[in-house]
Amino acid sequence: MGSCFSDVRGGQQAVGGTRQGPIGGGGGGGNNGGHNDAVDHFFRARGQPALFSQIELSLSASKLRDLDIMSKSDPMAVVYLRKTDGKLEELGRTEVISNSLDPAWIEKISLAYQFETVQHLIFHVYDVDTKYHNLPVKTLKLKDQDFLGEASCVLSEIVTKQSRSLTLSLHNKNLQVGLRNLGTLTIHAEESVASRTAVEITFRCSHLENKDIFSKSDPFLRISRVVESGGSLPICKTEVINNNLNPTWRPLCLSMQQFGSKENPLVIECFDFNTSGNHALIGKLQKSIADLEKLHKERNGANFTITASHHGHEKVLRSQLFVDQFLEKQQYSFLDYISSGFELNFMVAVDFTASNGNPRNPDSLHYMDPSGRYNPYQQAIMEVGEVIQFYDSDRRFTAWGFGGRTYDGTVSHCFNLNGSQDGYEVEGVEGIMAAYAGALHNVSLAGPTLFGQVINRAAQVAGHSLSHNHSKYYVLLIITDGVLTDQQETIDALVRASDLPLSILIVGVGGADFTQMEKLDADNGIRLESSTGRVATRDIVQFVPMREVHRGSISVVQALLEELPGQFLTYMRARDIKPRAQMPL
Amino acid sequence: MANARNRSLEVTIISGEDLRINGRPIKNNAFVTVKAESRCSPSSHESTKPDARGDSYPYWDEKLHVELPAGSPYVVVEAHRRSSSAGDKLVGMAWIPVSDFVGDYTPENHLHFLSYRLRDAKGLRNGIINISVRVVTSSHKGASSCSSPLPPPVLESRMPVDREKHGGTVTGVPVWFPNQWKS
Numbered sequence: 151m152g153s154c155f156s157d158v159r160g161g162q163q164a165v166g167g168t169r170q171g172p173i174g175g176g177g178g179g180g181n182n183g184g185h186n187d188a189v190d191h192f193f194r195a196r197g198q199p200a201l202f203s204q205i206e207l208s209l210s211a212s213k214l215r216d217l218d219i220m221s222k223s224d225p226m227a228v229v230y231l232r233k234t235d236g237k238l239e240e241l242g243r244t245e246v247i248s249n250s251l252d253p254a255w256i257e258k259i260s261l262a263y264q265f266e267t268v269q270h271l272i273f274h275v276y277d278v279d280t281k282y283h284n285l286p287v288k289t290l291k292l293k294d295q296d297f298l299g300e301a302s303c304v305l306s307e308i309v310t311k312q313s314r315s316l317t318l319s320l321h322n323k324n325l326q327v328g329l330r331n332l333g334t335l336t337i338h339a340e341e342s343v344a345s346r347t348a349v350e351i352t353f354r355c356s357h358l359e360n361k362d363i364f365s366k367s368d369p370f371l372r373i374s375r376v377v378e379s380g381g382s383l384p385i386c387k388t389e390v391i392n393n394n395l396n397p398t399w400r401p402l403c404l405s406m407q408q409f410g411s412k413e414n415p416l417v418i419e420c421f422d423f424n425t426s427g428n429h430a431l432i433g434k435l436q437k438s439i440a441d442l443e444k445l446h447k448e449r450n451g452a453n454f455t456i457t458a459s460h461h462g463h464e465k466v467l468r469s470q471l472f473v474d475q476f477l478e479k480q481q482y483s484f485l486d487y488i489s490s491g492f493e494l495n496f497m498v499a500v501d502f503t504a505s506n507g508n509p510r511n512p513d514s515l516h517y518m519d520p521s522g523r524y525n526p527y528q529q530a531i532m533e534v535g536e537v538i539q540f541y542d543s544d545r546r547f548t549a550w551g552f553g554g555r556t557y558d559g560t561v562s563h564c565f566n567l568n569g570s571q572d573g574y575e576v577e578g579v580e581g582i583m584a585a586y587a588g589a590l591h592n593v594s595l596a597g598p599t600l601f602g603q604v605i606n607r608a609a610q611v612a613g614h615s616l617s618h619n620h621s622k623y624y625v626l627l628i629i630t631d632g633v634l635t636d637q638q639e640t641i642d643a644l645v646r647a648s649d650l651p652l653s654i655l656i657v658g659v660g661g662a663d664f665t666q667m668e669k670l671d672a673d674n675g676i677r678l679e680s681s682t683g684r685v686a687t688r689d690i691v692q693f694v695p696m697r698e699v700h701r702g703s704i705s706v707v708q709a710l711l712e713e714l715p716g717q718f719l720t721y722m723r724a725r726d727i728k729p730r731a732q733m734p735l
Numbered sequence: 736m737a738n739a740r741n742r743s744l745e746v747t748i749i750s751g752e753d754l755r756i757n758g759r760p761i762k763n764n765a766f767v768t769v770k771a772e773s774r775c776s777p778s779s780h781e782s783t784k785p786d787a788r789g790d791s792y793p794y795w796d797e798k799l800h801v802e803l804p805a806g807s808p809y810v811v812v813e814a815h816r817r818s819s820s821a822g823d824k825l826v827g828m829a830w831i832p833v834s835d836f837v838g839d840y841t842p843e844n845h846l847h848f849l850s851y852r853l854r855d856a857k858g859l860r861n862g863i864i865n866i867s868v869r870v871v872t873s874s875h876k877g878a879s880s881c882s883s884p885l886p887p888p889v890l891e892s893r894m895p896v897d898r899e900k901h902g903g904t905v906t907g908v909p910v911w912f913p914n915q916w917k918s
Contacts, residue, residue: 392760392790400794613840646839649848677850677863683829685850685863725846 203263203407203483204342205309209244210254211275211320213333217296222249223277225298226287227335229259232270232302241271243287246278251333257287261305263341263485266711267704268536269305273335275320297323299332306540308339309485315339344406345483349439352475353388354398356451357468361422361430366393368423369432375408376415376436385409385416390423401475404439412440418471420454431456433467446476482729484715487722490729492621494541494714495548496534497611498582499604500527500567501630502554502589503597506660509590515631515660516590526659526696528583530629533707534655535579538625546575548611549582552604554593561596564603599632602639605654609647616651620727623718624652631660633667638681644670645680649687653717655710658695667693688720742803742837743871744771744810748783750794751814752863754826754853760791761826764817767864769799772830773807785817791862800871808833812864814853827853827861836868844870 209227217223226246230238244255263269276295299320308316320332353371361367370390374382385408388399409416415436421429433454437445445452451470458465488494507514517525524532539545549567556562557569566574568585569592576585605626612624634640644654656671658664670678671693678686692713698706722728748767755761764785781801786793801810810833814826829851836847846869855861 389792392792394790398788610840616840616845617842650840679852682832683852683854684831684835685852687848687850724848 203345203485204260205263205305206258206260206340206342207308208255208258208338208340209273209335210252210338211333211335212252213331214251214253214275214320215277215298215332216251217277217298222251223296223298224248224280224283225250225253226276226278226290226295227255228274228276228292229261230272230274231261232272238272243290245287246283248283260342263305263309265484265715266537266708271303271305271337273301273318273337275299275335299335301335303337304540305339306537308337309341310488310540312489312491313338314489341483341485344411346480346486347406348403348479348481349406349409349443350401350403350475350477350479351442351446351473352398352401354396354472354474355420355454356396356470356472358395358397358420359432359467359469360395361432366395367430367432368392369394369397369420370423370429371399371402372419372421373402373404374417374419375410376417382417398474401477405481409439412443413438416442420469420471433469435471437471442473443476443478445471446473481723484719487621487718487729488541492623492718492722492729493543494538494718495615495622495624496538496542497548497550497608497624497626498531498535498567499550499552499564499601499608499626499628500531500586500589501599501628501632502551502593502595503599503630503632504595505597505599505632505662506595508595516595518587518590527586527629530627530657530659530696530707531582531586532579533705534625534627534711535582537708537711539579545578547577547579547582548574548608549576549585550574550604550607551589551593552601553595553597553599554589555596556593563600564607565593598635599630600636600639601628601630601634602636602643604628605640605643605647608652608654609643609650612647612650612652620651620725621730622651623721624650625714626652626654628654628656630656630658632662633664637666637669640670641678642680642682644691645678645684645686648678648690651721652690653714654691656691656693657707657710658693659697661697664693664695688717690717739805741805744801744803745798745869745871746801746810746812747798747867748795748812749865749867750792750796751853751865752792754791754793754814754816754862756816756824756826761816762790763787763793765789765791765793765826766815766817767795768813768815769801770811771801771803771807772809772811773804803833810868812851812853812866814862814864825856827855827864829853829864831868837870 207229209229211225211227214223214225224246226244228243229241231241232238241261242259244257244259247253247255261269274292275298276292277298278290278295282290282294300323301318301320303316303318308314315336315338317334317336319334322332355369358367358369368390370388372384372387374384376382386402386404388402391397391399415438417434417436419434420432422432423429433456435452435454437452451472454467454469454471455464456467457463506516509516509518511517515526519525535547551565551567552563554562554565556565567582567589568574568576569588576582608624608626615622615624647654656667658667670691671689677689692710694706694710696706746769748769751765751767753760754765764787766783766785768780768782770780781799783795783797783799786795803810810831811828812831813828815823816826817823831849831851835849837843841847846867848865848867850863850865852860853862853864
């Protein structure tokens with residue numbers, strides 16, 4: 151039941167805590183619940199995501215246009231990523247295959263799969279003139295080649311299919327489809343082996359130095375990966391063991407996505423935990439996973455070192471690190487589950503409280519700008535919806551509103567956005583947008599801001615789905631402008647929902663002070679507690695204020711999505727739910 | 736009522752967090768007992784082995800079987816520390832409403848991962864206990880007619896009340912009535 155996850159949090163140098171670990175999942179890089187608040191700084195080097203999957207695309211085409219007179223075309227394919235500014239970034243090219251209208255290229259194109267963005271891929275197929283055939287493909291100037299056709303798709307469309315393949319019709323650059331049959335292009339995506347490889351390591355230390363005055367040190371290990379810029383990126387930490395200079399921690403699980411490769415140097419630091427947050431460094435060392443495996447096999451210890459303050463040298467300490475157990479294992483990746491039929495079901499809840507302002511007023515957060523510019527609600531719906539829609543096979547989404555006065559004159563804290571009595575579902579993201587626009591006409595803003603009912607309804611839906619199968623995971627997006635009035639009731643609802651296949655994303659819009667909301671997002675390590683004494687099984691809530699400035703090319707809202715595959719995997723692995731058996735292609 | 740039948744539970748005591756005695760974290764040998772709270776039928780009572788290695792964050796991962804008689808509203812989990820010199824000392828207890836794993840939104844034999852706040856003999860908060868619960872079988876024996884004991888006043892049992900008129904579906908919990916011919 152070991153679970154592995156990364157607790158690197160992106161963006162600012164928030165003095166946050168670590169991400170709450172799942173219970174019953176062994177050591178798994180988790181922390182001790184309330185033992186650590188503000189344990190550490192976690193930062194992310196610019197533009198380097200912590201968890202992503204490396205994908206390789208194999209291309210083939212059929213019935214290409216024949217442009218050569220004496221023989222068939224000599225096709226080559228080029229793959230681009232379309233960036234948010236519309237520019238195309240070339241990801242790679244295949245080789246040239248001579249004399250074929252049905253090429254199956256061997257050369258694969260690699261790219262990183264990022265769940266939280268919509269990755270638009272553009273494919274161009276060219277007929278390469280014979281005079282260029284012996285030149286390296288990279289050097290070919292595309293404008294000198296004959297264009298055979300173009301196709302485009304989103305990466306999620308490919309990786310979510312069971313066959314992991316997608317066949318597209320080629321068309322002209324001006325999108326004049328059907329003028330002439332230009333053939334088809336088939337793209338097959340495969341995850342690299344690294345995405346499934348993980349190691350489970352049991353660390354032990356001996357002769358640790360005593361940093362505490364009245365008792366012994368309370369040691370824990372932090373493991374970081376060395377990055378090209380020279381710094382290091384924390385990837386995992388053990389739990390804290392109290393009062394022990396020769397501790398053995400619970401097994402730590404690291405996925406290859408976290409450590410990169412077995413040869414990548416890792417920095418292992420041993421700290422003495424202090425409740426103040428100022429942990430004293432006992433010692434550090436640098437070892438790769440391959441080195442650790444060697445330590446295990448040879449039953450050797452590695453000495454910690456510490457920088458001696460006065461002369462800046464590294465002083466070798468008596469303290470040693472041992473690897474008592476080293477187990478390499480394969481675990482299913484997020485895409486393994488998704489392509490086998492697991493789905494993410496999207497649910498949205500929109501705030502209809504009066505604090506948003508009259509929708510007719512241009513200052514209102516609900517104002518629908520005639521120029522077509524999205525208001526914050528529309529923006530959040532689009533940004534999350536357009537990513538998640540690919541993971542839901544029937545594209546039927548749940549849309550609710552809360553805090554508004556509906557047609558019958560009463561204030562409802564969970565009403566169907568589409569105005570219907572029975573069905574809370576709409577079709578597609580455009581369905582949500584239409585229901586939202588309609589609701590703005592039919593529902594008057596009221597209040598107060600209560601989340602409890604929406605969360606209970608979402609939990610009900612998620613719980614009921616368990617009677618049928620275990621392959622649906624629900625994502626509830628709550629968009630609100632204000633601060634909660636029912637903090638305890640919301641916490642109770644969250645605790646009750648914490649053991650269900652559900653993640654809750656809360657986006658705060660407008661200028662309110664959202665500090666209170668941040669307490670719901672247990673990043674500081676404190677587990678939510680209900681009024682009945684039950685404690686949240688896992689941290690299912692994430693909160694971000696929309697006005698937060700974000701580094702990189704994705705929005706703050708999309709940054710919320712980064713954690714979803716991890717939360718999904720944690721849930722599935724803790725319950726030993728495996729992907730459905732893959733059918734042969 | 737959700738408690739109209741006898742049930743067998745598989746309770747896995749997973750781990751504990753921040754267990755203290757008199758404010759001091761305990762050193763070792765914590766163990767946990769589980770029983771169903773019922774005044775009438777003698778409640779079966781099972782314990783884990785003491786965790787010799789673990790300190791105030793013990794880890795057991797031990798499966799215990801608990802018979803839950805019909806009508807019993809709570810499962811009681813108690814964490815103790817075994818000491819050869821001082822005997823067993825109670826660290827804290829948690830009263831787990833059966834409604835937390837029966838008759839909520841999930842199917843009957845769903846595996847629940849639950850965590851609870853432990854409270855010591857004085858009612859003060861003292862650590863967290865992490866368990867998993869699964870209903871293994873439900874047998875159709877008659878519902879007992881005895882009343883359930885009152886829980887300690889510190890805990891308030893609140894059922895989620897949905898006052899909202901949805902005009903839509905309502906969750907129905909199947910009710911099983913005891914077979915009239917069996918006693």
